[in-house]
Amino acid sequence: xxxxxxxxxxQKEHLRNQMIDGKRASRHPFxxxxxxxxxxxxxxxxxxxxxxxVILAVFLYSALHTWSTYSVRWExxxxxxxxADFAVVGDSVFKVGLDGVQCFSRDSxxxxxxxxxxxxxxxxxVRGDYLLVYDAGGQSGQIFTEEGLSGRFTTPQDISxxxxxxxxxxxxxxxxxxxxxxxYYARDGRKLDISVTIPEESAGYPLAMAISPDGTxxxxxxxxxxxxxxxxxxxxxxxxxxxxxxDHVEGSIDYADTDSFVPLLFFLTDExxxxxxxxxxxxxxxxxxxxxxxTDLTGEVRRVFxxxxxxxxxxxxxxxxxxxxxxxxxxxLRSLQEEETFDSYSFAGGDILMVSxxxxxxRSSSGLVRYAQQFRNPITxxxxxxxxxxxxxxxxxxxxxxxxx
Numbered sequence: 001x002x003x004x005x006x007x008x009x010x011q012k013e014h015l016r017n018q019m020i021d022g023k024r025a026s027r028h029p030f031x032x033x034x035x036x037x038x039x040x041x042x043x044x045x046x047x048x049x050x051x052x053x054v055i056l057a058v059f060l061y062s063a064l065h066t067w068s069t070y071s072v073r074w075e076x077x078x079x080x081x082x083x084a085d086f087a088v089v090g091d092s093v094f095k096v097g098l099d100g101v102q103c104f105s106r107d108s109x110x111x112x113x114x115x116x117x118x119x120x121x122x123x124x125x126v127r128g129d130y131l132l133v134y135d136a137g138g139q140s141g142q143i144f145t146e147e148g149l150s151g152r153f154t155t156p157q158d159i160s161x162x163x164x165x166x167x168x169x170x171x172x173x174x175x176x177x178x179x180x181x182x183x184y185y186a187r188d189g190r191k192l193d194i195s196v197t198i199p200e201e202s203a204g205y206p207l208a209m210a211i212s213p214d215g216t217x218x219x220x221x222x223x224x225x226x227x228x229x230x231x232x233x234x235x236x237x238x239x240x241x242x243x244x245x246x247d248h249v250e251g252s253i254d255y256a257d258t259d260s261f262v263p264l265l266f267f268l269t270d271e272x273x274x275x276x277x278x279x280x281x282x283x284x285x286x287x288x289x290x291x292x293x294x295t296d297l298t299g300e301v302r303r304v305f306x307x308x309x310x311x312x313x314x315x316x317x318x319x320x321x322x323x324x325x326x327x328x329x330x331x332x333l334r335s336l337q338e339e340e341t342f343d344s345y346s347f348a349g350g351d352i353l354m355v356s357x358x359x360x361x362x363r364s365s366s367g368l369v370r371y372a373q374q375f376r377n378p379i380t381x382x383x384x385x386x387x388x389x390x391x392x393x394x395x396x397x398x399x400x401x402x403x404x405x
Contacts, residue, residue, distance in 0.1 A: 067362075067371040067389060067404035074109040075400045082396050085124045086381045089131050092146045093383070093392055095399070096124050096133055101144060106385065109401060115149050117142060127213070128166035130187060134159050143168055143187050151189025157181065160206060165215030173198075173206050173220070180206050182218065182237075194239050196248055198222065204233055212267045216240040217250065217286055219273050221262035231256035234265070234275060236286055251290035253282070258296075264304050268328050274311065276304040281311070283330040295330050307347030310365070314338070314345060323352065325365060336367045348384035353391075355382045360391075362404075371404055 078084075084097040092112060095102040100116035119135035126132075130150070134141035136159060142152045143164075150168060157174035164170050168187030173180050178201070184194040196218075198206060204222030211218050218237040223230065232255040237248045253275075255262060260277035267273050273284040278301050285291040299317025306312065310333075311326040321341065325333040342354040342361070351370060354361045357378050362371040381394040389404040 064368065065370065066368070070373070070391075070402045070404045073401040073403055075398055076104070076109045076111075077397060078394070078399050079397070081394050081399065082378075082380045084381070084394070085122075086383045086392060086394055086399070087124055087126045087131060088383055088386060088392070089126060089144075090129060090146045093399070093401075094131055094144070095394075096122055096131075098122060101131075101133060101142075103144075103146065103148070104399070106401070109399070112146075113148050115142070115144070117152075123162070125162065125164040127164045128168075130164055130166070130168035132162060132164040132170050134162045134170075134172065136161070141170060141172065141185070143170060143185075143189065150187050151185070153185045153189040153191065155183065161209050163209055163211040165211050166213045167215055169211075169215040171209075171211045171215075171218060173209055182220075184215075184239075196237055198235075203235060207232070207261065208263055208265050210265045210267050210273070212270045212273075212286075214270045217267070217270065217273075219265055219267070219275075219286075221265055221275065223261065229256075231259075232261045232277075234262060234284075236273065236284070236290060238286070250286055253284070253290060253292055255280075266306060268306075268309075272328070274306070274330065276301070276311075276313070281313070281326065281330050293330065295326075295332070302341070303345050305345045305347065310347060312345060312347065312352060314341075323363075333365075334367075336363065338363075344382075346384065348391075349388055351388075353382065353384055355379060 078095065080097055084095050087094045091106050093104045093106050098119060100114060102114050103112045104110065105112055119140065120138055121136040122133050123136045124131065124133055129145055131144045132141060139155045139158060141162060143150045155172055155174055157176060159172050160175045162170060162172040170185045172183050174183060180198040182196045182198065184192040186192055198220065204224035207221045207223050209220045216239050219234065221232055221234045224233050234253045236250040238250040239248055255277065258280055260280050262275045262277045265273060265275040271285055271287050273286055275282045275284065279297050281295040281297060283293045299315045301313050301315055303314035309328040313324045315322055315324050320337060321339055323336045323338050327333055342356045344355045346353050348362065350365050352363045359374045360371065360382060361369065363369050377395050379393065380396060383392045385392055391402050393400045393402050
């Protein structure tokens with residue numbers, strides 16, 4: 001083979017090495033892009049654009065998609081469901097009634113376990129993986145997980161209100177003749193060596209309470225009577241071991257200046273507390289004292305509801321009835337006109353779930369009505385299942401898991 005033939009053969013081999021194998025390319029369509037720095041940058045740009053497109057598609061679907069009907073995933077018969085409350089904890093659905101708790105599988109509706117008790121007025125609190133049931137006006141409480149009963153406790157006086165931390169620790173406020181007593185209980189029902197008294201003469205009669213997610217801080221709003229005048233006083237207690245306050249009082253806020261009474265308060269984080277009154281919304285930072293940022297409200301506040309990072313107020317004013325949305329810094333976001341009044345309001349992810357005795361409405365946070373349905377049979381409770389378009393629907397004699405479509 002002469003020199004010219006050798007050169008042609010070398011060029012053919014070089015060309016062959018540059019060609020993309022069709023079978024390999026079909027299995028790895030972007031592999032050739034990685035062979036050079038320029039193509040790697042192109043590959044990353046394409047991947048980023050594809051990811052952005054997927055995120056945009058998901059956002060548009062969640063924001064603009066609507067439902068017109070629903071299908072039943074499963075249905076189970078129930079007794080006395082009209083007086084029961086329902087809650088979701090992990091992968092289970094809980095029915096809380098006068099005679100006990102029943103736990104169902106969220107996938108099939110199968111009964112996993114039943115725990116019996118007798119309570120006159122059972123109230124429910126859910127935090128993280130725990131559920132608290134206490135007898136308002138009675139002297140008993142029980143703490144549950146998905147596995148069953150975690151602990152039970154009995155109080156020396158009647159329980160006026162209670163709350164639950166994310167670690168399963170329960171805190172109760174007990175009624176007294178001239179003072180209220182705060183007791184703490186571990187998730188196994190043991191009474192903890194944490195307590196405080198609230199003298200009615202100086203601190204007032206408790207209206208509302210909330211415990212921080214980690215259980216170290218307790219906020220209590222009280223109705224205070226001084227002479228012929230009445231006002232509201234908020235006190236925050238700190239039971240952290242590092243707290244310097246011997247009386248555990250982190251600080252207090254007097255609401256007398258605006259004649260406000262606080263029937264609802266909740267912790268967004270361990271250091272962020274929100275208080276909702278009829279004419280103001282306060283974001284209180286609990287850290288080395290109390291730092292208050294106040295938002296004045298106009299009109300009549302009829303409902304308050306909140307989620308992980310948002311707050312909703314149903315307000316009636318000269319412009320009619322509307323839902324005002326705030327972020328987790330109590331910064332106003334937008335107002336949605338809503339003439340109809342429902343019995344309950346809650347956040348279902350980024351949507352607002354509104355329920356009355358015979359109807360359900362779901363609106364996106366931008367105002368789009370994503371679902372509206374009237375029912376012939378009464379609705380006793382509706383609970384969001386934790387996924388878009390999935391609900392648990394309780395009627396007088398049954399519980400359904402439904403998917404909107």
